[in-house]
Amino acid sequence: MSRGWRLGVFLAGAAGLVFLFVVVARPLPGPLELRNRYAEEINTRAFRERNVTDAVTAVNFDYRGFDTIGEEFILFVSVLGSMFLLRMTEERGDEILPDAAEDSRDVRSTDAMNLWILAMIAPKVVFGIYIVTHGQLTPGGGFQGGVILATAALMLYVGEGFAVFRRVVPHGAVEFAEAVGAGGFLLIGMLAWFWGKPFLTNIIPLGQSHQLTSGGTMPLISVSTGLEVTAGFVLLLYGFLQENLTPRGEK
Amino acid sequence: MSAQIVTYAGFIVAGWLFLTGLYGIITSRHLVHLCLSMTVVQASTYVLLAVIGYRPGLPAPIFVNMPAGSPAVDPVIQALMLTDIVVEATVIALLLAITVRIHRRTSTADPNEVDIMRG
Amino acid sequence: MIFLQLGVLACVLASGTTVVFTRGLASQPIVVSVFGLMLALMFMAFQAPDVALSQIVVGAVGLPLMILLALAKLRRDAKFLHRKQNEKETQ
Numbered sequence: 001m002s003r004g005w006r007l008g009v010f011l012a013g014a015a016g017l018v019f020l021f022v023v024v025a026r027p028l029p030g031p032l033e034l035r036n037r038y039a040e041e042i043n044t045r046a047f048r049e050r051n052v053t054d055a056v057t058a059v060n061f062d063y064r065g066f067d068t069i070g071e072e073f074i075l076f077v078s079v080l081g082s083m084f085l086l087r088m089t090e091e092r093g094d095e096i097l098p099d100a101a102e103d104s105r106d107v108r109s110t111d112a113m114n115l116w117i118l119a120m121i122a123p124k125v126v127f128g129i130y131i132v133t134h135g136q137l138t139p140g141g142g143f144q145g146g147v148i149l150a151t152a153a154l155m156l157y158v159g160e161g162f163a164v165f166r167r168v169v170p171h172g173a174v175e176f177a178e179a180v181g182a183g184g185f186l187l188i189g190m191l192a193w194f195w196g197k198p199f200l201t202n203i204i205p206l207g208q209s210h211q212l213t214s215g216g217t218m219p220l221i222s223v224s225t226g227l228e229v230t231a232g233f234v235l236l237l238y239g240f241l242q243e244n245l246t247p248r249g250e251k
Numbered sequence: 252m253s254a255q256i257v258t259y260a261g262f263i264v265a266g267w268l269f270l271t272g273l274y275g276i277i278t279s280r281h282l283v284h285l286c287l288s289m290t291v292v293q294a295s296t297y298v299l300l301a302v303i304g305y306r307p308g309l310p311a312p313i314f315v316n317m318p319a320g321s322p323a324v325d326p327v328i329q330a331l332m333l334t335d336i337v338v339e340a341t342v343i344a345l346l347l348a349i350t351v352r353i354h355r356r357t358s359t360a361d362p363n364e365v366d367i368m369r370g
Numbered sequence: 371m372i373f374l375q376l377g378v379l380a381c382v383l384a385s386g387t388t389v390v391f392t393r394g395l396a397s398q399p400i401v402v403s404v405f406g407l408m409l410a411l412m413f414m415a416f417q418a419p420d421v422a423l424s425q426i427v428v429g430a431v432g433l434p435l436m437i438l439l440a441l442a443k444l445r446r447d448a449k450f451l452h453r454k455q456n457e458k459e460t461q
Contacts, residue, residue, distance in 0.1 A: 003278070003363070006277050006278075007277065007278065010273065010274065010277050014270050014273075014274075017266075017269075017270070018266065018270075021262070021266050025259075025262050030254060030255050030258060031254045031255070031257075031258050031305060031306060031307055032254055032307060034303075034306075036325055036327065038327060039325040039326060039327050039328075040322075042326055042327065043312055043314075043319070043320060043321075043322075043323050043326065044319060044320035046314075046319065046326075047314055047319030047320070048319065053313060053314045053315045053319075054312075054313050054314075054420070055312040055313070055314065055323070055326035056312060056313075056326045056329045056330050056333065056420045057420070058326075059326050059327055059329075059330035060330045060333065060334065064327075064330060067334075068334060071334040071335070071338050072334075074338045074341075074342075075337065075338050075341050078338070078341040078342050078344065078345045079341060079344075081345050081348070082341075082344050082345045082347075082348040085345075085348040085349060085351075085352050086348050086351065086352075131423070137315065138313060138315060139311075139313060139419035139420040139422075139423055140420070140423065141333070141420065143333060143334055143337045143424055144333075144420070144423045144424045144427060146337075147337060147424075147427040147428055147431075147432055148427055150432070151427065151431050151432070151435075154435065210315070229337065232341065233432060236341070236344050236436065237435075237439070239348065240347075240348075240436065240439035240440060240443060241439065253372045254372075256372065256376070257372055257375050257376065257379075260375075260376055260379050261379060264379045264382060264383050267383060267386075267387075268382070268383070268386045271386060271387055271390050272386070272390060274390065275389075275390035275391075280393070281393075281395065283395065283398065283437065283440060283441060283444070284392075284393065284395075284398065287389055287398055287402055287437070288389070288390050290389070290402065290405075290433065291386050291389050291390055291405070294382075294386060294405070294409055297409060297413075297421075297425075298379075298382065298409075298412065301412060301413055301416045301418060301421070302416070304416070304418070305416045305417065308371075309417070310417060311417040311418065311419050313419065323417075324416075324417045324418065329418045329420055329421050332413075332418070332421045332424075333420050333421050333424050336421065336424045336425050336428050336429070337424060337428055340428045340429070340432055340433050340436075343433065343436070344436045347436055347437065347440040348440075350440060350444075351440055351443050351444065351447070354444050354447055354448075355447055355451075358447075358448070358451045358455075360444060
């Protein structure tokens with residue numbers, strides 16, 4: 001379909017969408033009348049039933065934990081797909097393309113910048129762990145903290161280069177960590193089966209509120225998710241940085 | 252009244268982002284730009300959900316300093332958005348990986364010129 | 371509060387349109403990063419701190435990083451394929 005035709009179809013569709021949008025949005029109840037009973041119930045119950053203060057994490061990891069398993073596995077499979085795509089060796093007859101990170105960097109980084117980058121890695125790791133473990137108390141959780149930790153690993157690459165990055169976060173260990181994180185969530189859910197309860201019931205004793213141990217299985221799930229998200233993003237970095245690993249292992 | 256204005260503004264922004272992103276996907280001339288326009292389309296859903304979940308004048312659903320059960324913004328919708336953001340970034344990474352492969356096979360990144368599927 | 375929210379929505383609109391209409395390759399990660407930041411500010415204005423945290427880390431750091439790496443890879447592949455093309459022609 002030529003470009004002009006594509007644009008024409010798009011404009012016709014857009015006009016229809018705008019019309020329908022207006023027709024649908026006009027009679028919707030305004031924000032003052034819109035009351036979600038489920039949300040109000042959770043706001044009152046999350047503290048009473050689970051001793052946690054962050055309702056969003058409670059919904060994510062406890063009340064709707066099953067949906068979070070699905071989302072986590074979407075992430076897992078996307079990382080798997082990217083790794084697969086970026087790691088395929090060339091078709092017969094073609095040479096293996098050179099390592100994307102092999103050539104020396106065009107911009108020489110100064111010592112001051114390197115020092116600053118390396119100095120920021122430790123605070124980032126601490127902050128990432130803080131966000132992951134305090135998910136049930138303050139805004140945070142496995143997903144956010146996991147990405148923060150992944151950026152800490154990235155800083156290592158930016159500051160020191162690929163050889164050091166590869167030694168500090170070896171590929172095999174990161175793959176293992178991702179598997180442990182993804183499977184850990186399932187195992188925590190299956191733990192409830194031993195007590196005769198349905199999958200993902202919160203069976204660990206709920207601690208006191210405002211403490212790290214509040215929420216029962218929530219901090220465990222948060223840590224496991226954080227591990228998986230961190231490892232997933234580091235694997236994505238690996239995939240984009242270097243891709244001619246031989247099938248058996250490192251080059 | 253002011254809450255109505257904000258809601259309608261949010262709807263308009265969501266609709267505009269959706270259509271603009273779609274326009275970017277259709278008329279893009281580079282596959283990476285196409286993936287980024289996809290990001291804009293995804294963002295339109297975030298805007299819509301944020302506006303829907305908002306209750307005028309109420310604080311966030313974190314009960315550290317407030318007693319539990321005091322009125323707050325909707326936490327269920329926020330839970331929807333939260334995992335969604337991380338997951339969709341990974342999906343965009345997958346699309347970028349596909350872009351890299353296509354560029355390798357056909358040495359072009361123009362969606363109009365890629366002809367792998369032509370029989 | 372309402373002015374803050376309307377202002378932030380306008381910023382989101384502007385940066386989203388900029389992302390789509392920026393054609394230069396090298397400026398795209400930056401524009402996407404700004405868009406991510408505006409979205410995070412919008413989430414804050416609408417009282418969603420968890421989501422804002424997620425969006426900041428992913429949309430302003432993670433996504434532009436991957437775009438940069440993908441662009442770097444495309445450029446190296448183009449150089450290499452170009453070199454291979456020349457070798458094939460001179461043979």
